[in-house]
Amino acid sequence: MDQVRRAPLADQAAELLLERIRAGSWPLGAKLPGETTLAPQLGVGRSTVREAIRQLAGRGVLTSRQGAGVFVTALDAPEPWETVVHRADVTTVIEARIAIETEAANLAAQRRTPSELRAMRRALAERGLRRSRIEEHVDADTAFHRSIVLAAHNPLLIELFDSLTPRSRQAMIEMLRARGRFGEDTDQDDHLRLLEAVAERDGDAAAALSRAHLVAMREASS
Template identity: 70%
Template sequence: MAQVRRSPLADQAAELLLERIRSGEWALGAKLPGETTLAPQLGVGRSTVREAIRQLAGRGVLASRQGAGVFVTALDVPEDWDVVLRRADIVSVIEARIAVETEAAALAAERRTPTDLRTIRRAFDHRDQQRGETVELVDADTAFHRAIVVAAHNPILTELFDGFTPRLRQAMIDMLRLRGDHGDDADQDAHADLVEAIAGRDAGGAQARSRAHLQALKAALT
């Protein structure tokens, strides 16, 4: 059984526990042995084991349940979201946007307030004003779609959308420059239809229009 040899002890103990979890010694949902068992196995004191468990809990691998013990909640450290997005190709990001934005559009149609609708309409008008530009249109388009996501009143959807934005922005700018497409009438009309579906509280229509728009964007990138 591998034991800790150098400091910082808690960091090493955490890594040794993580290696054992990765190796399959404990299944997902399994309860870890107690500190009195783990401490001699790792060659450290119980306080070091506690700190190692806290580290892995903070990384999403373990969870302490009061009165029940420590349980495995992931079989590896979840990868940083920014790293995942940087590595993902743009089509994968668009597919993720479809999942997020089509649901957000439906929820926005159901939940939008008068203030939300005014914000969406202002963003739509600003997007219209930026047609013929490149960077400005991409940023105005992002603001428009974000206004719809915000109107869904689901903070997790908003956070996911904001995570996509930096990864997608430059790709969209490059695509517009290559195609020379800076928001034609058909594109703006499609966005107008989405606004009206949300205004009319047509959840199914908003979802369908959002999906059609993003599927067309995906097709343009492939």
């Protein structure tokens, strides 16, 4: 059994526990052995085991239940979301947008209100006017797509969309600069068709149009 060799002990103990969880020593939902069992296995004291468990609980891997013990609630500790997004390449960002915006378009067609539809129309009109500077065009495009995600009435989808926006904005600007053109009439028409599908409450068409637009963007970026 690997043991802790260097300080800080609690950090090292937490990493060893996490390695064992990743390796399958305890499946999802399993109860961990008690402190008296884990402490000698890790080569640390019981107080260090308690601190290691607190660390992994804070990372969402373990949870303590009063009077029941400590249980595995995740099989790995995810990296901070901001770190994952920051290092994502253009293709990865667009693929994430496909997942988010395709379903959002479908839901928006079913759930949008008259005021939300008016907001979409205003955002699309503004997008059509912003064709002289790449940054302004990307921001107007983002505002239009966000108006559709808002109309889906799903707080997780809008949270995901917003968390991707800084990296997506950067990727879009870089891609359009490399391509050397943007804001064509055909592109604006594609967005108008998406808006019309949402207006007509045609969820299948809205999802298909959203996906087709983003897939074409992904192919153009590769």
